[in-house]
Amino acid sequence: MVEVIVVVQKESDGSELLTLAKKVGEPVALTYGTNEAERLTKYFNKVYKIKEDDPESIFTALKNLYDKFNPKLIIGMSSKNLKDAFSRLAGIYDLPFATDIFDFNVSGSKVTYKRSFLSGRAVESEEAQMPVLLLALPRRTQKSEGNVNGSIEELSIEKKSQIAIKERKEKVKGGVNLETAEFIVSVGRGFKNKEDLKLAFELADLVGAQIGCSRPIAADLKWLTEDHWVGLSGKKVAPKVYLMFGISGAPQHLAGITDAKTVIAINNDKTAPIFKNADYGIVADLYQFIPILIKKLKERH
Amino acid sequence: MSTMGDIVVLIKPALNPEMIRSLPDGGVDFDNIPLKLSDIDRNAIEEANRLKETLKGKIYSITISTWGPISKRDKDIKMAIQEGLAKGVDEAILLEDDSITPGDQVTTASAIVSILNKFNIKPDLILAGEATIDGFSGQVAGRVAAKLNLPYISFARKIDINGNKVVIERDLEDYVEVVETSLPAVISVTREINSPKPPTLIQIRMASKKPQQIVKLSDLTGVSTQKKKLVEAKVLAVKRKQTMIEGKSLEEVADKLIEILEQEGVLKH
Ligand SMILES: Cc1cc2nc3c(=O)[nH]c(=O)nc-3n(C[C@H](O)[C@H](O)[C@H](O)COP(=O)(O)OP(=O)(O)OC[C@H]3O[C@@H](n4cnc5c(N)ncnc54)[C@H](O)[C@@H]3O)c2cc1C
Numbered sequence A: 001m002v003e004v005i006v007v008v009q010k011e012s013d014g015s016e017l018l019t020l021a022k023k024v025g026e027p028v029a030l031t032y033g034t035n036e037a038e039r040l041t042k043y044f045n046k047v048y049k050i051k052e053d054d055p056e057s058i059f060t061a062l063k064n065l066y067d068k069f070n071p072k073l074i075i076g077m078s079s080k081n082l083k084d085a086f087s088r089l090a091g092i093y094d095l096p097f098a099t100d101i102f103d104f105n106v107s108g109s110k111v112t113y114k115r116s117f118l119s120g121r122a123v124e125s126e127e128a129q130m131p132v133l134l135l136a137l138p139r140r141t142q143k144s145e146g147n148v149n150g151s152i153e154e155l156s157i158e159k160k161s162q163i164a165i166k167e168r169k170e171k172v173k174g175g176v177n178l179e180t181a182e183f184i185v186s187v188g189r190g191f192k193n194k195e196d197l198k199l200a201f202e203l204a205d206l207v208g209a210q211i212g213c214s215r216p217i218a219a220d221l222k223w224l225t226e227d228h229w230v231g232l233s234g235k236k237v238a239p240k241v242y243l244m245f246g247i248s249g250a251p252q253h254l255a256g257i258t259d260a261k262t263v264i265a266i267n268n269d270k271t272a273p274i275f276k277n278a279d280y281g282i283v284a285d286l287y288q289f290i291p292i293l294i295k296k297l298k299e300r301h
Numbered sequence B: 001m002s003t004m005g006d007i008v009v010l011i012k013p014a015l016n017p018e019m020i021r022s023l024p025d026g027g028v029d030f031d032n033i034p035l036k037l038s039d040i041d042r043n044a045i046e047e048a049n050r051l052k053e054t055l056k057g058k059i060y061s062i063t064i065s066t067w068g069p070i071s072k073r074d075k076d077i078k079m080a081i082q083e084g085l086a087k088g089v090d091e092a093i094l095l096e097d098d099s100i101t102p103g104d105q106v107t108t109a110s111a112i113v114s115i116l117n118k119f120n121i122k123p124d125l126i127l128a129g130e131a132t133i134d135g136f137s138g139q140v141a142g143r144v145a146a147k148l149n150l151p152y153i154s155f156a157r158k159i160d161i162n163g164n165k166v167v168i169e170r171d172l173e174d175y176v177e178v179v180e181t182s183l184p185a186v187i188s189v190t191r192e193i194n195s196p197k198p199p200t201l202i203q204i205r206m207a208s209k210k211p212q213q214i215v216k217l218s219d220l221t222g223v224s225t226q227k228k229k230l231v232e233a234k235v236l237a238v239k240r241k242q243t244m245i246e247g248k249s250l251e252e253v254a255d256k257l258i259e260i261l262e263q264e265g266v267l268k269h
């Protein structure tokens, strides 16, 4: 009997999701778009596959499988398209659904899990009745070994096609990888012009740091590409040092740096909230301080 | 009764994360955290205003109370709704009822649909935020769309209406997807779609003259009971040292900073 539907594209996600699925029962997988279906057969006895990768198609395939198996759990890794697809299935059947969960457990017909709450300022524990839909945070679960030899079945979905995809535009990337950076220099609205960011870039080059930024720098002003954006709606980072200039310390920014080891803030307003959320604080004008810091660092060599 | 071209915006008075309070045991002190209009819903209201110029109908806001007790929350809830009215909503509908708090998205979405039925509102467009600032779950709009069997377009950062057709830019992790659908539709918007300004005093004064309907659960049919329960919430205690680095000159401060960076092992020797 199938008790879990795992919605997955990548093998690495599949091996984590299998660990979660096994807490409930026997899983099948649904994979979509460009996927690793072959590799997923190591983890799942049955891998259903659709060519499409838009939320409407994923929803349609998922609903077919849901109606066929009546599973207790539908689980995937958090992504925008799966939030879209899962919310539709949840809506049709009034099923409980939670996004970005971790610490998943099962007891009887209930599940419990944790998730971030209040824009990253708190963690909530919730309990829901199965059947339930969940989207998990990646890299929070132990991987399971894949030791089955499953089969692939391609599903064709008859789409009512309410939504036509016209175009996909790849996002421009600044070539940073903040998630793995050990040292991040991060910039905020304290910078008055785009050109002034070169102060931060010069500093970062000198010490081999990557450049991060607050939301307005990437989203509103577009001075940097979105891969620099740290926070609740940006990247979650975990460097040894997060050195920030001209960032006020809004909760949504702090939500991205909870795993940073040491947070250092430079701000010219001694009442800026960031000083309560930093390990070290310096009250200074960044325009005066960065050149001095650069000079001192150069002298060191 | 609704006419052609009506827009519904879904707006939530959410717990304000900036005003987070903690109980002695580290739990979230819910009762002492005020509510405010969830930020991204402001963008939804702003977009409704813009699109009204094309659609020419009326803008309704629908709000389902999720945090109780109502007696304590009523003022904040009304303020949030008032902000919507001040920013261009023509008529506000509110379900306020202690029996559905704390709410979940199953209740919220079914109550929204029930309100649309009760007031016989058949909008061309339903707008929501991509997620709320308290729960950040991003699912209410999708649920509503599925229940109404309408096309759902999530994470919109641009909306263009042309006759019966809408072209939307969806903002995804790695790419922007341009899609086309026809009205009526449900769209969730991101913060990037526009930059709303706070209402002016005149707008706020005008708002109090606009109609507001307040309903109770007993006025509605088909509202599902909650399927999720909040067991506990803890304030995230990221303890930072909060040490200020000071000195007689910025040079001295810079030296101290460099010393710290060395200790942390991020400066190569
Ligand atoms: C749903 C939602 C999601 C969000 N997601 C994110 C997110 O992922 N990431 C994010 O960052 N934000 C996010 N935000 C926005 C967040 O609330 C803040 O608006 C934002 O972080 C502020 O950016 P900032 O600190 O750069 O700018 P500001 O708040 O304007 O702060 C600028 C700071 O610079 C200081 N300053 C000015 N001049 C100088 C100078 N010469 N020298 C030194 N210091 C100076 C000022 O004192 C001030 O503290 C989100 C908001 C919402 C509602």
Ligand SMILES: Nc1ncnc2c1ncn2[C@@H]1O[C@H](COP(=O)(O)O)[C@@H](O)[C@H]1O
Residues within 6 Å of the ligand: B009, B010, B011, B012, B013, B038, B040, B041, B044, B062, B063, B064, B065, B066, B105, B108, B127, B128, B129, B130, B131, B132, B135, B136, B137, B138, B139, B140, B141
């Ligand atoms: N209680 C509510 N009343 C009205 N609209 C809501 C409510 N909860 C959520 N919404 C709408 O759905 C969006 C997404 O909310 P959520 O799925 O809870 O993150 C919000 O930005 C609102 O537009």
